[in-house]
Amino acid sequence: xxxxxxxxxxxxxxxKVIGKPTDxxxxxxxxxxxxxxxxxxxxxxxxxxxxxVIGAAVAKGKIASIDTAAAKRAPGVLAIVTYENxxxxxxxxxxxxxxxxxxxxxxYHQAVAVVVAETFEQxxxxxxxxxxxYVKAKGEYDLKKAKASAKLPKKEEKPETRAGDFATGFANxxxxxxxxxxxxxQSHAMMEPHATLAVWQGDKLTLWTAxxxxxxxxxxxxxxxxxxxxxxRLVSPYIGGGFGGKLFLRSEALMAALGARAAGRxxxxxxxxxxxxxxxxxxxxxIQRIRIGATREGRITAISHESVSGDLPDGQPETAVQxxxxxxxxxNRFTQLKLATLDLPxxxxxxxxxxxxxxxxxxxxxxxxxxxxxxxxxxxRIINDTTVDPEERxxxxxxxxxxxxxxxxxxxxxxxxxxxxxxxxxEGRWLIGMGVASAFRNNMNMKSAARVRLxxxxxxxxxxxxxxIGTGSYTIIAQTAAEMMGLPLERVNVRLGxxxxxxxxxxxxxxxxxxxxxxxxxACVKLREAVATKLGLDPATAExxxxxxxxxxKSVALAxxxxxxxxxxxxxxxxxxxxxxxxxxTFGAHFVEVAVDAATGEVRVRRMLAVCAAGxxxxxxxxxxxxxxxxxxxxxAALMEHLVVDKRIGFFVNHDLAGYEVPVHGDIPxxxxxxxxxxxxxxxxxxxxxxxxxxxxxxxxxxANAIYNATGVRVRDYPITLDKxxxxxxxxx
Numbered sequence: 160x161x162x163x164x165x166x167x168x169x170x171x172x173x174x175k176v177i178g179k180p181t182d183x184x185x186x187x188x189x190x191x192x193x194x195x196x197x198x199x200x201x202x203x204x205x206x207x208x209x210x211x212v213i214g215a216a217v218a219k220g221k222i223a224s225i226d227t228a229a230a231k232r233a234p235g236v237l238a239i240v241t242y243e244n245x246x247x248x249x250x251x252x253x254x255x256x257x258x259x260x261x262x263x264x265x266x267y268h269q270a271v272a273v274v275v276a277e278t279f280e281q282x283x284x285x286x287x288x289x290x291x292x293y294v295k296a297k298g299e300y301d302l303k304k305a306k307a308s309a310k311l312p313k314k315e316e317k318p319e320t321r322a323g324d325f326a327t328g329f330a331n332x333x334x335x336x337x338x339x340x341x342x343x344x345q346s347h348a349m350m351e352p353h354a355t356l357a358v359w360q361g362d363k364l365t366l367w368t369a370x371x372x373x374x375x376x377x378x379x380x381x382x383x384x385x386x387x388x389x390x391x392r393l394v395s396p397y398i399g400g401g402f403g404g405k406l407f408l409r410s411e412a413l414m415a416a417l418g419a420r421a422a423g424r425x426x427x428x429x430x431x432x433x434x435x436x437x438x439x440x441x442x443x444x445x446i447q448r449i450r451i452g453a454t455r456e457g458r459i460t461a462i463s464h465e466s467v468s469g470d471l472p473d474g475q476p477e478t479a480v481q482x483x484x485x486x487x488x489x490x491n492r493f494t495q496l497k498l499a500t501l502d503l504p505x506x507x508x509x510x511x512x513x514x515x516x517x518x519x520x521x522x523x524x525x526x527x528x529x530x531x532x533x534x535x536x537x538x539x540r541i542i543n544d545t546t547v548d549p550e551e552r553x554x555x556x557x558x559x560x561x562x563x564x565x566x567x568x569x570x571x572x573x574x575x576x577x578x579x580x581x582x583x584x585x586e587g588r589w590l591i592g593m594g595v596a597s598a599f600r601n602n603m604n605m606k607s608a609a610r611v612r613l614x615x616x617x618x619x620x621x622x623x624x625x626x627x628i629g630t631g632s633y634t635i636i637a638q639t640a641a642e643m644m645g646l647p648l649e650r651v652n653v654r655l656g657x658x659x660x661x662x663x664x665x666x667x668x669x670x671x672x673x674x675x676x677x678x679x680x681x682a683c684v685k686l687r688e689a690v691a692t693k694l695g696l697d698p699a700t701a702e703x704x705x706x707x708x709x710x711x712x713k714s715v716a717l718a719x720x721x722x723x724x725x726x727x728x729x730x731x732x733x734x735x736x737x738x739x740x741x742x743x744x745t746f747g748a749h750f751v752e753v754a755v756d757a758a759t760g761e762v763r764v765r766r767m768l769a770v771c772a773a774g775x776x777x778x779x780x781x782x783x784x785x786x787x788x789x790x791x792x793x794x795x796a797a798l799m800e801h802l803v804v805d806k807r808i809g810f811f812v813n814h815d816l817a818g819y820e821v822p823v824h825g826d827i828p829x830x831x832x833x834x835x836x837x838x839x840x841x842x843x844x845x846x847x848x849x850x851x852x853x854x855x856x857x858x859x860x861x862x863a864n865a866i867y868n869a870t871g872v873r874v875r876d877y878p879i880t881l882d883k884x885x886x887x888x889x890x891x892x
Contacts, residue, residue: 169844170703171680176642177845180780184648185397185633194397197427198354200367204425207356208237210275210418211282212411213289214268214434218809219298219502221262222271226290230274233288235281238421241272245417251379253407255474255505258383259414264293265471266504267810268437273414275422298502300809302444302469305499309467312476312498319495320484322550328461328491332452336528340449340520340875342479344802344811345442346435347509348821351399353439354429357415364419365392368412371405372665373624377658379408384416395656398628398666402792403508405628406667409439436504436814441802443468443477443506445516449524452491457534459489459543464521469501477506479517482599482856485744486521486561488545502809508667510792511852514600515859519796519877522596522860527873535579536595536864537569548742557841560772561597561746567833568595568748568770581871582889589754589763592869596857598747598769602848603670604738607678608661608731611640611686615725617706617718619644620652621682625663625675627655630851631781632666632675638778639676639845643683644717645703661729669745669849672777677732677843686728690720732843741841745773745853749790749861755869758891760884762866764794767830767858774839774848786854787830793858795822801878 171177188194195201215222227239242248242261250257260269272289276282299305311318329335355368364386370376373393381388398405411430419426430438445468452461464483468476480494509515529539544562548554569575577593578584584591609623621640627633637651644651654660661682664674691701696710707714720726752766769786776782799820802811813819832854838846859877867873872887 170643171844173642176638176648177777178775181634181638181648181778183631183634183781184637185627196351196354196397196399197356197367197369197395198429200356203367204356204358207425207427208275208277208422209279209282210273210415210426210428211279211286212270212414212428212430212434213272213274213286214438215260215264215271216291217264217293217295218267218300220264220293220295222260222264223292223294225272230285230288233281233285235277236274236285237277237424238275238418239272239289240414240417240421247385249383249385251383251408253375253379255471258408258410266437266502268434268504270410270414270438273418273428275418275426298809300501300503300804301806302446302499302501305469305501306446306467309497309499312496314475315496320550321493323491325461325463325491325493329450329452329463332460333455334453334531336451336524336531338449338524338527338875340447340523342445342516342519342877344444344804345509345796345800346802346819347402347404348816348819349400349402349404352429352432352435353405353409353411355412355415356425356427357419358425359419362386363390364416365394366412366416367394369398369405370395371398371401371626371628371667373626373656373658374662374665376408380412380416383413393658395626398626401628401666402510403512403667404439406508433815436802436811436819438504440505440507442509442512442516443470445477445479447479447520449520451524451528453528453532455532457532457539457542459487461491462487462489463493465495466517467497467499468506469499469503470506471502472500474498474506477516478513479520481513481601482517483521484550485548485742486597486599487543488549492550503804510789511600511855514856515796518596518599518857519859522857523863523875526864537565537574540597541565554742557741557743558774558837558839559744559746560835560837563835564746564748564770564772568750568768571833572750572768574750577868581868586754588757590757590869591752591754592865592867594751594861594863594865594868596749596861596864598749598771598853598857600669600745600849600853600856602743602745602842603668604734604843605664605670605674606731606733607664607674608729609663609679609682610661610727610729611679611682613686613690613717613721613726615721617716618650618652619646620654621679622654622660623663623675623678624658624660625655625671626666628666630666630671630785631778632671634781635672635676635777636679639679640683643680643687643703646706661731669852673774673843673845673847673849676777676845680844681730681732682728685730686726689726689728690717693720693726743842743848745771745848745850747771747853749857751861751865753862753865753869755866757888760881760888762798762879764826764862765828767828769854770833770835771850771853772835772837773850773853774837774842775846776834776850777845777847779834782834782850783832785851786832789852789854790830790858791822791827793855794826794862796877797859797862798878
């Protein structure tokens with residue numbers, strides 16, 4: 160359906176409910192502990208048995224033998240499933256590695272078996288009795304070594320882009336930068352582990368699971384098991400965080416399904432935390448080279464960004480050059496992605512894949528270039544703004560207020576008080592510095608459907624398989640329906656995360672909010688038409704206000720339309736070739752102040768500000784929460800997050816939350832978020848864009864740039880830890 164309705168006729172533009180800072184309607188359930196997550200669906204299967212997944216003890220090789228005899232005799236054991244008795248399994252569309260190893264092992268902690276028992280403790284004890292013998296094979300685990308053999312990835316649509324003549328433009332530029340940067344492997348580290356409850360009823364399978372993309376998960380489970388898609392139901396009403404780690408079907412879901420089938424009982428599995436780091440996906444490490452050439456006045460004339468990352472065979476690269484293709488002007492351009500084969504666990508999407516690690520490098524390089532030019536880094540960014548796609552100049556941005564975010568952020572943060580000379584501001588033993596970085600993340604529209612029902616009591620129920628991973632989907636969907644149907648929020652019920660509902664955009668890529676609400680808008684348009692017609696009113700002129708429908712001088716209570724039974728509207732929002740016509744992106748600016756201990760190198764982040772231009776903000780309260788959470792993750796990326804690879808054995812050593820450090824409350828200072836007041840009518844009838852990932856893009860670089868301003872120490876390899884600062888700190892006096 161078309162969505163370019165004029166402002167005067169689009170009910171969303173009334174802004175009676177949409178755009179208001181609204182408390183999360185699922186909040187009371189979550190804070191009271193009554194929101195049932197996947198592992199807590201006790202009513203669905205009161206007799207559920209417990210599964211315990213065994214992970215491979217080698218990173219690459221073959222399973223020589225699996226001895227389950229002792230485990231089968233252990234108390235409470237109901238079934239043990241390995242590749243030998245699992246039956247034929249296909250590889251899912253969205254999995255790089257198979258979810259059950261055998262006989263080949265593709266990565267460390269790849270699932271090799273599941274033990275099912277009456278209690279969790281019995282399953283765990285029996286799992287320790289399973290004897291697995293392996294034949295090890297030589298693997299590659301070092302990105303630096305593998306870089307030499309990296310190739311252009313076959314699965315990537317545009318592994319290279321060119322515009323103008325970069326080599327000549329760079330050679331002729333009077334001011335140049337050529338630098339290398341690296342980002343480490345990182346983990347999602349979400350609060351809720353990967354968890355699934357599997358129930359078979361005949362040949363039909365129901366999975367209560369933690370999954371961000373219901374339709375994808377359903378499709379992949381059916382494909383893996385070789386059963387019709389109609390025989391699989393996925394239910395994910397509440398998800399305790401995902402950050403991309405739950406985009407796809409993972410091993411615990413498959414092992415729960417196999418275990419339940421073998422045991423003839425419902426089976427629940429929560430993947431133990433120590434297994435999550437190597438068994439599931441992670442953000443892959445990158446090695447990036449950035450070259451920039453500019454005039455002495457600061458105009459970029461040539462820019463190149465090359466990135467190498469690693470993944471399992473047939474995997475995909477970390478798309479770290481995406482933002483460089485669009486963010487700054489410059490006639491001569493080159494970007495390249497290369498992929499090295501590594502026998503580490505699968506690399507895949509983690510919050511803002513591509514831009515998050517790419518901007519960790521690019522935005523340091525931009526600061527380094529500004530310093531070479533003796534130019535303020537905010538000014539340098541502003542003068543290299545562009546209104547068109549720098550690579551395809553015929554395509555304009557649907558909305559681009561990047562410069563405004565920079566200027567407003569600089570004013571609000573007090574940037575004019577920053578001393579541009581590094582290491583010159585001190586408070587006692589603390590060296591003080593300010594840093595800035597651009598924020599950029601592409602906006603993606605995903606087709607999304609919903610069903611909306613007007614009940615006899617005058618309430619409206621929305622059904623869509625959209626998920627809420629802690630982002631506030633329940634609330635903005637309720638706000639959308641309330642606005643469209645002229646009802647207060649408490650008269651709207653929202654049901655999410657069930658594959659029996661119409662297929663939505665799902666949660667990922669910061670496309671969920673705008674796309675899913677657009678689908679609800681479309682369904683509400685159909686419901687409005689049906690209601691008006693049933694009440695004998697003109698659908699084209701009918702207004703839905705305060706629980707009534709008004710047209711032609713008549714006003715009828717909305718509930719009257721359902722007096723003989725519920726009225727339903729269902730539709731899907733699609734976008735055709737919209738993305739080819741305009742470039743849709745979100746923009747922002749991050750400002751950070753740090754203090755660095757002159758003697759120890761300890762870094763404390765003292766102030767943070769994000770200014771975001773991301774279309775209409777549907778719920779400012781929830782959106783702010785998303786941005787400050789993303790900013791917090793950015794601090795983690797800058798200072799601590801690092802999955803350490805044992806390059807001899809081929810696994811992530813620090814595979815728990817004791818060894819893999821993430822920011823805690825004590826690490827995070829005052830955070831301020833400003834949303835520019837804007838709408839983008841090209842995105843959807845909601846006129847919104849995504850914002851949940853924009854908040855992380857550029858944060859780590861802003862921290863790195865602030866540390867440089869404080870100390871004069873430039874670190875190009877993340878995370879910025881004490882060992883990288885101490886040797887270069889000025890002498891402590």
